[in-house]
Amino acid sequence: MSAPNHGFLAGAADIARRLLRDRAAMVGFTLILLxxxxxxxxxWLATHPNDVYEIHTARRLTPPGAEHWMGTDRMGADIYSRLxxxxxxxxxxxxxxxxxxxxxxxxxxxxxxxxxxxFSDLLMRLSDIFLAVPQIVLAIAIAQTLGPSIENxxxxxxxxxxxxxxxxxxxxxxxxxxxxFVEAAIALGASAPxxxxxxxxxxIASAIIVRTSIGMGATIxxxxxxxxxxxGAPPPTPEWGRTIAESREYLPEAWWxxxxxxxxxxxxxxGFNLLGDGLRDILDPRIxxxxxxx
Amino acid sequence: xxxxxxxxxxxxxxxxAATAAMPREAHAADRFVYxxxxxxxxxxxxxxxxxxxxxxxxxxxxxxxRWVDNPPKLIPWLAESHETSADxxxxxxxxxxxxxxxxGSPMTAEDVVYSIERILxxxxxxxxxxxxxxxxGATTAPDAHTVRFRLKEPSAIFGSLVxxxxxxxxxxxxxxxxxxxWGRAWLARNVAGTGSFRLRRYDPAxxxxxxxxxxxxxxxxxxxxxxxEFRTVLETNTRVLGMIRGDYHGTDGYMTPxxxxxxxxxxxxxxxxxxxxxxxHFCIHNARAPMNDIHFRKALVHAxxxxxxxxxxxxxxxxxxxxxxxxxxxxxxxxxxGYKFDLDLAKAELAKVQAPLRPITIGTLAGFSETEQAASVxxxxxxxxxxxxxxxxxxxxxxxxxxRNKDQQYDMVPYWxxxxxxxxxxxxxxxxxxxxxxxxxxxxxxNPEVDQRIERALVSTDQEERQRLNEEAARMVFDDAAGxxxxxxxxxxPYSKRIAGxxxxxxxxxxxxxxxxxA
Numbered sequence: 001m002s003a004p005n006h007g008f009l010a011g012a013a014d015i016a017r018r019l020l021r022d023r024a025a026m027v028g029f030t031l032i033l034l035x036x037x038x039x040x041x042x043x044w045l046a047t048h049p050n051d052v053y054e055i056h057t058a059r060r061l062t063p064p065g066a067e068h069w070m071g072t073d074r075m076g077a078d079i080y081s082r083l084x085x086x087x088x089x090x091x092x093x094x095x096x097x098x099x100x101x102x103x104x105x106x107x108x109x110x111x112x113x114x115x116x117x118x119f120s121d122l123l124m125r126l127s128d129i130f131l132a133v134p135q136i137v138l139a140i141a142i143a144q145t146l147g148p149s150i151e152n153x154x155x156x157x158x159x160x161x162x163x164x165x166x167x168x169x170x171x172x173x174x175x176x177x178x179x180x181f182v183e184a185a186i187a188l189g190a191s192a193p194x195x196x197x198x199x200x201x202x203x204i205a206s207a208i209i210v211r212t213s214i215g216m217g218a219t220i221x222x223x224x225x226x227x228x229x230x231x232g233a234p235p236p237t238p239e240w241g242r243t244i245a246e247s248r249e250y251l252p253e254a255w256w257x258x259x260x261x262x263x264x265x266x267x268x269x270x271g272f273n274l275l276g277d278g279l280r281d282i283l284d285p286r287i288x289x290x291x292x293x294x
Numbered sequence: 295x296x297x298x299x300x301x302x303x304x305x306x307x308x309x310x311a312a313t314a315a316m317p318r319e320a321h322a323a324d325r326f327v328y329x330x331x332x333x334x335x336x337x338x339x340x341x342x343x344x345x346x347x348x349x350x351x352x353x354x355x356x357x358x359x360r361w362v363d364n365p366p367k368l369i370p371w372l373a374e375s376h377e378t379s380a381d382x383x384x385x386x387x388x389x390x391x392x393x394x395x396x397x398g399s400p401m402t403a404e405d406v407v408y409s410i411e412r413i414l415x416x417x418x419x420x421x422x423x424x425x426x427x428x429x430x431g432a433t434t435a436p437d438a439h440t441v442r443f444r445l446k447e448p449s450a451i452f453g454s455l456v457x458x459x460x461x462x463x464x465x466x467x468x469x470x471x472x473x474x475x476w477g478r479a480w481l482a483r484n485v486a487g488t489g490s491f492r493l494r495r496y497d498p499a500x501x502x503x504x505x506x507x508x509x510x511x512x513x514x515x516x517x518x519x520x521x522x523e524f525r526t527v528l529e530t531n532t533r534v535l536g537m538i539r540g541d542y543h544g545t546d547g548y549m550t551p552x553x554x555x556x557x558x559x560x561x562x563x564x565x566x567x568x569x570x571x572x573x574x575h576f577c578i579h580n581a582r583a584p585m586n587d588i589h590f591r592k593a594l595v596h597a598x599x600x601x602x603x604x605x606x607x608x609x610x611x612x613x614x615x616x617x618x619x620x621x622x623x624x625x626x627x628x629x630x631x632g633y634k635f636d637l638d639l640a641k642a643e644l645a646k647v648q649a650p651l652r653p654i655t656i657g658t659l660a661g662f663s664e665t666e667q668a669a670s671v672x673x674x675x676x677x678x679x680x681x682x683x684x685x686x687x688x689x690x691x692x693x694x695x696x697x698r699n700k701d702q703q704y705d706m707v708p709y710w711x712x713x714x715x716x717x718x719x720x721x722x723x724x725x726x727x728x729x730x731x732x733x734x735x736x737x738x739x740x741n742p743e744v745d746q747r748i749e750r751a752l753v754s755t756d757q758e759e760r761q762r763l764n765e766e767a768a769r770m771v772f773d774d775a776a777g778x779x780x781x782x783x784x785x786x787x788p789y790s791k792r793i794a795g796x797x798x799x800x801x802x803x804x805x806x807x808x809x810x811x812x813a
Contacts, residue, residue: 055674057599057606061552074552074663075670076606148686230660234685235670249530249663250552 018282025278031271039087046081053236061254071256074246075236079260082238086261089239090268093154093223094216100158102165102212109169110196114177124170127163135160136222143231150233153226157219168211172204206283210276217272224265240265324812325503326519326793328805329527329542331661332690335498336482339460340412343419345572345712345803346690349524352806353504355487357457358387358406358441361801364568365622366716368454371512372401372461372488373441382448382755387456389439393511395463396485396492403435408464410443412476420458420714422733423724427452448753450760454715457801462486490808491522501525510808517795517811528661537563537788544796547787547803548572548710550664551609557788566787571620571713571800573721574612574664576656576672576706576778577697581738585654585705589646591775594706595633596640597675598778607667608781615782617768618711618721622782625718625764630772632779641679653682657696657704660687665708668780672708697736707736710783713800718764723748726771739776 019025043049047069056076064071070080108127112120130138142156176182177200185199226232227241235242240261247257332346339351360371373387393401410433413421432444445452462477463486470480477486485493488511491504503523508514527533527542534553536542538560547566557563576598584590604612616632619625644651656672658665666687673683686704688696693709696702711721719727724734727748731740747767751760771777787804789796797809 053674053677055671057602057671060606074607074667075674230687234687235666236673246663246666249534251531253556 015279015282019278022278022281024274025281028271028274028276028278031267032275035087035091035268035271038084039091042081042084042088046078046084048078048081049085051077051081052085052238055236061250061257063254064256070260071254073243073257074250077236079243079257082243083240083260083264086238086240086243086264089150089233089237090220090223093150093157094219097154097157097161097219097223098212098215100154101161101215102208104158105162105165105167106169106201106208108162109166110173110200112166113170113173114192114196114200120170123166127166130160130163131167136225139222139226140229140231143226148231148234150237150239153223153232156226156231157222161215161219164215165208165211168207169204172207173200176200176203206279210280210283213272213276213279217269217276220265220272221269324519325521325523326544326807326810326812327523327525327542328807329533329536329545330501330524331528331530331533331546333498333526333528334496334501334524335691337485337493337496337502338478338481339462339487340409340416340420341418341478341482343458343714344690344694345710348802349805349807350502351458351460352489352802353491353522353808354485354489354493355460355462356393356489357460358389359453359457361457361716361799362797362806364570364798364800366713366799366801368457371457372406373456376453376456382753383445385443385445385452386436387441387443389441390511391439393488394509395466395488396507397463397466398509399463399465401461401463401488402438403441404438405461405464406441406459407433407435408467409461410459412462412467413459415476416478420455422730423455423458423714425733426729448755450752450754451715451717451719454717458714461488463488490806494521499526512808515795515809515811519807519811522807530661530663537790540790543790543793545788547785547798548783549786549788550607550667551611554611554786554788562791563788564791564793566785566789566796566798566804568785568787568798568800568804569622570783570785570803571623571716572710572783572785572803573615573618573620574668574708574710574780574783575618576668576708576780577725577737578777579703579705579738580776581700581740582703582705584647584649584651587647587649588774589643590649592643593640593647593679593681594676595775595778596636596643597679597681598633598672598780599635599675600632600780601635603668603671604781607664607671611786612781612784615779617772617779618725618777619718619764619768620721620782623716623718623721624761625722625768627765627768627772630769633775635675637675637679644679644681651681653684654705655684655686657693657707658685658687659693659709660689662690662709668708672706672778698732700732700738703736703738706778712803715801718768719748719752722764722768722771723752726767726776737776739771739774741770741774744770 059072059076060074062068062072068078073079108123112123138160139156142159143152146152182199185195224241227239228245232242233239243261244258250257334347337350339355356372358373359368362369372393373389376385376387378385389403395401411430413424414430427445427449434442436442466486467477467481471477472479483496490507490510492507494503494505496502501524506518506520533545534556537545540562554565557565578585578591580586600614614632615621616630617627656669658669669685673685676683697707714720724730725737726739726744727735728740728745744767747763751763754760792812793810794813795810796804798804
């Protein structure tokens with residue numbers, strides 16, 4: 001593998017330019033941007049910002065209209081406003097959980113891939129144990145044991161998600177370690193941490209970025225599933241999964257109740273997946289979507 | 295050409311045909327299917343004592359007497375009659391001679407003695423009601439059809455409790471005892487009763503199927519159900535849509551008006567309406583700070599939006615109940631007005647609280663969304679007076695066992711106190727009497743003045759005095775704001791229009807299936 005060695009800024013600009021040409025990736029990027037804007041400006045965008053914790057029993061289950069754009073829930077709170085504040089929780093969970101998984105998984109993968117001894121075997125077998133159990137099942141078990149709260153959802157997701165990065169980084173490190181430029185660096189007497197961080201890591205960064213983008217979508221979905229099962233934040237937190245769980249006994253009559261958070265989850269997860277796909281096309285030329293020119 | 299054996303293909307086709315035929319077969323057999331909102335984790339009649347799993351006790355087992363109709367009345371059942379000695383301590387029951395267990399063996403006084411000893415020894419289920427009254431070994435069988443209970447103290451309610459001495463087949467259970475466990479492991483999955491139905495199939499995750507027991511001593515009317523199934527269906531919407539589709543013939547009668555409206559709009563479901571005795575309240579842990587401060591409790595009772603909850607969330611389908619005793623039960627204080635929703639009053643009371651405030655935990659029942667909605671209403675208003683409430687949801691068996699442990703009990707739990715016997719003690723005594731601390735008294739409330747009246751009411755035989763004592767005690771508990779009492783339930787029983795003969799009684803909530811039949 002040849003690593004074209006641009007300067008960092010030039011490389012980023014090049015990636016951005018190519019990304020702009022990819023329509024699907026731009027749709028994904030726009031969706032994520034909307035999510036972030038909704039989260040930041042929730043207090044100003046919301047029509048009923050107090051409805052995050054206030055209730056109005058006289059207005060429960062009102063269909064969408066001029067006063068309540070997306071209707072009201074079983075407590076008479078404005079679904080649109082709660083949805084916006086829910087975006088904050090979604091981002092919080094996804095960023096911290098995936099961030100932790102990356103911070104834990106990448107060093108483990110690097111170390112295990114760089115050295116070839118019993119310790120790297122130990123690390124990889126450990127991640128195998130985690131990967132042997134479906135992630136959602138393990139996350140449910142952890143969240144259930146620790147009790148329902150946002151912190152515990154984040155913990156459960158990070159604890160079950162790091163092996164995916166460890167595995168990926170391990171495989172990439174193993175193959176890059178045999179490259180001439182790595183062997184040269186070692187021959188020049190560079191220390192192991194220096195080789196790993198300055199020579200190997202930049203060359204596998206693209207794989208990590210792609211995995212992280214797609215991983216964000218999966219994490220949001222899993223977090224919503226935990227919320228749906230009642231393992232997420234307790235009421236009145238406007239978490240999307242929990243809102244869908246509350247809404248299910250009013251289906252199909254109060255269709256708007258489940259529809260709004262359902263579409264929100266769908267769009268955000270799709271946004272991360274589209275962006276991840278686009279990034280992969282650009283950063284990892286080995287795997288490409290079919291039917292596309294260079 | 296590749297030779298293909300025809301045999302496996304034929305086998306597959308036959309299997310497919312069998313699968314396709316199964317649902318139709320079930321319909322043809324006219325099995326009554328009840329969708330239960332809680333799972334039957336055990337079939338042991340002496341281990342659990344709640345309404346969620348009452349179908350086991352009512353349909354597989356019989357007691358000495360039985361509660362029927364509304365308002366509930368006692369009718370002789372396994373016993374024909376009883377006599378009480380002048381000192382009120384000796385209770386002698388004459389048993390019927392024609393009662394058979396499902397295995398064909400006759401039921402005798404020995405079985406009754408074994409059953410009450412088993413209840414006392416296991417110390418679960420209804421045991422907290424019997425233990426203050428009966429020592430182990432105090433029950434004897436003078437002859438095969440006579441049982442004598444020798445009580446520790448006179449009791450005004452013992453007669454109301456005998457329906458809960460569900461009688462098991464002592465010989466059969468003894469044969470299946472393991473290491474002196476009173477057959478607990480075996481009886482959790484098997485039935486050894488005299489009841490109207492025999493167990494055919496049981497799976498703790500799915501529920502049970504039972505067949506009519508034709509030799510039941512009470513005989514059968516011209517019409518009856520041949521087969522009944524109690525299936526666990528935790529999802530409210532699944533129960534509702536299943537009823538409307540006709541997959542289920544009955545389900546719990548305490549759904550929210552949102553759901554009742556859907557039933558009424560369908561042409562397959564009928565709603566049977568009855569006054570009931572089932573008080574919805576927030577039980578407060580009175581022994582833990584800051585709830586052990588009367589001012590904090592007063593702040594709580596003034597911070598619940600009773601009208602908003604009853605009129606908006608429940609669409610006015612229930613009536614306010616100011617104390618724990620149902621309005622339609624004697625002993626309920628007359629002319630007492632419930633606490634008012636008044637946040638200013640609540641704030642004023644809160645200002646008098648000495649102990650430091652802390653977030654309080656409300657335990658709600660998963661699958662009973664009304665408890666969660668009540669908690670949300672409470673939470674929103676508590677927030678306005680500066681109390682943070684945290685809502686924790688868990689399945690009923692979990693909540694119920696945490697409630698019975700003083701350290702594990704939540705700060706508050708919204709739930710219904712159902713009828714197990716028609717006496718004010720069922721509500722007032724059990725929830726606020728010191729004698730039931732560690733048993734039914736999950737409020738951990740203890741007040742000598744109240745105890746004195748509850749104790750006296752338990753031994754007095756003078757009905758007027760008993761009524762007065764209960765009213766006084768209920769007022770004291772009310773003045774102490776020992777709980778947040780909200781409403782008395784109406785029962786809206788959803789049944790298929792094909793079903794007739796449902797005999798509702800607040801005890802058991804209409805799940806005694808021997809009277810019902812397809813129309």
